[in-house]
Amino acid sequence: MIVSLLIIGILFVLVITTYNRLIRLRNNAREGWSGIDVQLKRRADLVPNLVTTVKGYATHERQLLEEITNLRNQSLLGQTVPDQAKTASELGRSLKRLMFIAEAYPDLKADGNFLKLQQQLSEIEDYLQKSRRYYNGTVRELNIKIESFPSNIIARIFGFAKFDFFALSDESDRMVPEINLS
Template structure:
């Protein structure tokens, strides 16, 4: 092969392969960066849920102590809340933790209904403040859960959609799980039963 033939072949190879690199490399970089941003957004959103769960975790002992002094006959509910609170820890996987947090939300809802039944408790200014704080915290937790689920849907769409699913497969990213309500929480509450 002569030098001129080799030069022609090299020029043709560069002309043919160079556009591929200028198209493929930016697409790969864009896909990678988009997936990383979405993964980080899911983790950030989960930390928002975690912050609210920690706030609730810290607030529950105060609520329980205040209410226990007034309502000794509702001690089983407080015992359940305290026992569940001790089960929730950082060592649990996401699905187990979400399940326990959903159960905690349900018990705290029962606590609110119980407090509604006793006007003497409601008239206590401290108790009303704690009840408002608890309701506000549950609203913030609900908003954090929605933000987390929005981040998860964006991430999961990228992990499962073409062409970003190729990069996600390469990075071994798997779809994240949503924070979902349990079957009990989806059913219509029987308010009459709660007042018994």
């Protein structure tokens, strides 16, 4: 009888500790996503100012500016993690193209507002990269716990689901963007 109660007690403690660990990991992943979301919104908020500044100098780059504006609007919509990652990658590529095009306009490159926007974009991209790493690390830990025995049993009982990684959809996204501030 005492042995049975001891085994039940140990199992009960195991379930509670595993459940609490899964809760902590899930909340860390949500916090990580929140960090990405904040940086994506900061970048989206910067885009209209950047487009307006470039528009004054590069009037014949209209198609790219419209593409950036459309991607910016799309990035503000509620999306799944893979969809958000795809949109973020496309917006990042378009912004890189915009920075390369800006090199052809000496007056634009010298514009104080444009330089400030470039600096802000560079900082946001750095924070975004750090947020992606944190998020993916917390998702990795959560997913391992959800898939590992015996925590997978507890995860299944309490309805814990794996999170998606914030994966880069294009190999060129793995390259560090070059932003010339001179």
